[in-house]
Amino acid sequence: MTQFYTRMGDGKRVLMTKEQIINDIQAGIADAADMGGVPDLTSNDIDMLFDIISDKNRIVGVEPGNEVVLTYDIGQLDFTGDNGNSGNGVDVGRLESALLHERALGADTFELAHADYSIKPVKPVIANEMQTMEEIQNEIVIPYFYGAMPNAGLYYAPDGPYGNPADLMREFKIEEAMKAAELTADHLARDIEYVATRMVAAGADGFNFDTTASAGDADFVGTLKGVEALRKACPSTYIMVGMAGESVMGIHGSIEYRGELAAGKYPHQQVKMAQKAGANVFGPVVNTNTSKSLAWNMARSLTFVKECVKASDVACHVNMGMGVGGIPMLETAPLDALTRCNKAMVEIAKVDGI
Amino acid sequence: MGDTAGMAVPHYMASGMGGIRSGGDLVARMQFTKNMKIGPAKEYVAKKLGISALDIADEHVMRELREELKIGVITGVPGAPRGIAAKMNIERLLDIKINSCDKFREMTKK
Numbered sequence: 001m002t003q004f005y006t007r008m009g010d011g012k013r014v015l016m017t018k019e020q021i022i023n024d025i026q027a028g029i030a031d032a033a034d035m036g037g038v039p040d041l042t043s044n045d046i047d048m049l050f051d052i053i054s055d056k057n058r059i060v061g062v063e064p065g066n067e068v069v070l071t072y073d074i075g076q077l078d079f080t081g082d083n084g085n086s087g088n089g090v091d092v093g094r095l096e097s098a099l100l101h102e103r104a105l106g107a108d109t110f111e112l113a114h115a116d117y118s119i120k121p122v123k124p125v126i127a128n129e130m131q132t133m134e135e136i137q138n139e140i141v142i143p144y145f146y147g148a149m150p151n152a153g154l155y156y157a158p159d160g161p162y163g164n165p166a167d168l169m170r171e172f173k174i175e176e177a178m179k180a181a182e183l184t185a186d187h188l189a190r191d192i193e194y195v196a197t198r199m200v201a202a203g204a205d206g207f208n209f210d211t212t213a214s215a216g217d218a219d220f221v222g223t224l225k226g227v228e229a230l231r232k233a234c235p236s237t238y239i240m241v242g243m244a245g246e247s248v249m250g251i252h253g254s255i256e257y258r259g260e261l262a263a264g265k266y267p268h269q270q271v272k273m274a275q276k277a278g279a280n281v282f283g284p285v286v287n288t289n290t291s292k293s294l295a296w297n298m299a300r301s302l303t304f305v306k307e308c309v310k311a312s313d314v315a316c317h318v319n320m321g322m323g324v325g326g327i328p329m330l331e332t333a334p335l336d337a338l339t340r341c342n343k344a345m346v347e348i349a350k351v352d353g354i
Numbered sequence: 355m356g357d358t359a360g361m362a363v364p365h366y367m368a369s370g371m372g373g374i375r376s377g378g379d380l381v382a383r384m385q386f387t388k389n390m391k392i393g394p395a396k397e398y399v400a401k402k403l404g405i406s407a408l409d410i411a412d413e414h415v416m417r418e419l420r421e422e423l424k425i426g427v428i429t430g431v432p433g434a435p436r437g438i439a440a441k442m443n444i445e446r447l448l449d450i451k452i453n454s455c456d457k458f459r460e461m462t463k464k
Binding site for chain 2: 059060061062064065066067068069070071072073074077078079081083085086087088101102103105106107108109134137138139140141142143144200201202203204205206236237238240280281313314315320321322331332333335338339342343346351352353354
């Protein structure tokens with residue numbers, strides 16, 4: 001029986017038969033459809049996905065004409081960062097990094113980032129970030145954002161002023177935990193407005209909110225309130241909201257944005273809330289299960305993202321890094337797996353960008 | 355995303371538009387400026403450039419066209435506009451405003 005080289009979610013190479021691959025595709029679809037209450041992929045989609053996974057070539061790509069726009073997270077940290085960001089550890093300047101992405105790496109857009117890549121630590125160095133943005137805008141041609149994670153976790157003890165909901169809940173102080181999350185959401189929104197409006201004043205094309213809701217529903221609500229304030233202050237700025245996972249964790253449990261519960265929202269629901277707040281582009285995320293196959297993870301991601309693209313009125317740039325979008329959770333993601341996920345997201349889920 | 359050789363490069367190879375190597379930056383601007391999805395954004399840019407949507411990611415078409423339109427090129431060409439100068443030409447081409455150009459005009463206003 002013919003076997004095909006493919007991958008597991010941790011990147012390990014495995015051999016699978018057509019029947020095994022199709023079974024995993026169907027199981028991945030069923031998992032997403034059940035969790036998110038979204039439709040299954042069609043039989044045509046399944047056929048296309050099998051063809052992509054079983055392609056004999058190491059690298060695959062979309063048909064000419066199907067190209068999409070690429071946006072980025074972590075800015076120059078891909079060169080300068082440590083292995084926590086899969087960074088190269090090369091201490092290149094931020095101007096050089098931006099221009100290298102523009103002129104050597106085919107980037108459609110790029111962004112400036114603080115070494116800690118979070119909203120909160122940018123505040124004390126805002127003038128430094130503004131002058132760097134001004135300098136790079138003079139040289140660069142492609143849309144150039146400022147990027148940061150909302151990262152509400154930095155507002156909780158021991159790093160921030162509010163009690164840590166995880167600790168408080170362990171002590172059965174449920175109301176205090178909820179209050180801490182609400183105060184954090186409001187504080188985060190104020191900080192987003194402070195940082196983002198200043199970066200736009202320095203000439204940024206826009207702002208990329210990356211890994212939104214990493215600290216749960218209050219993180220999501222705080223970000224949406226911040227986005228709303230930024231949109232009001234800067235009506236024509238570019239705003240991209242990228243998520244942290246396929247489901248918003250209910251750390252608070254009942255916090256709402258414009259009367260809508262944030263906890264438990266899936267990509268096709270998250271995008272509606274981000275649009276309402278003022279996002280121009282939405283970045284759905286589906287996390288990879290390292291114990292499942294590439295086929296399972298791709299099918300599951302495509303099922304969530306296809307419905308998100310259908311539900312969205314704005315462009316969707318799906319997150320396709322290590323451990324998201326079906327790509328194996330590995331510091332150095334295998335090229336065969338990555339390009340298969342890329343092609344499938346564009347040609348099956350019909351994303352507008354990556 | 356880190357690991358540039360494993361992320362930025364293969365994503366570009368698999369489905370990227372190429373930025374100023376072709377016309378991806380122009381399509382990106384329309385997605386963000388006018389809330390366009392990928393199809394309408396490509397159609398808009400193609401119409402403004404007088405080419406087909408397929409040609410926007412075609413290096414053979416776009417390399418010469420970008421230099422001719424003075425909207426920034428991938429290679430180091432002395433005298434070819436880049437940065438703010440190229441973006442001001444992109445503003446006129448796409449009939450949009452670009453924030454950094456607005457700031458530049460404010461700074462140079464008498």
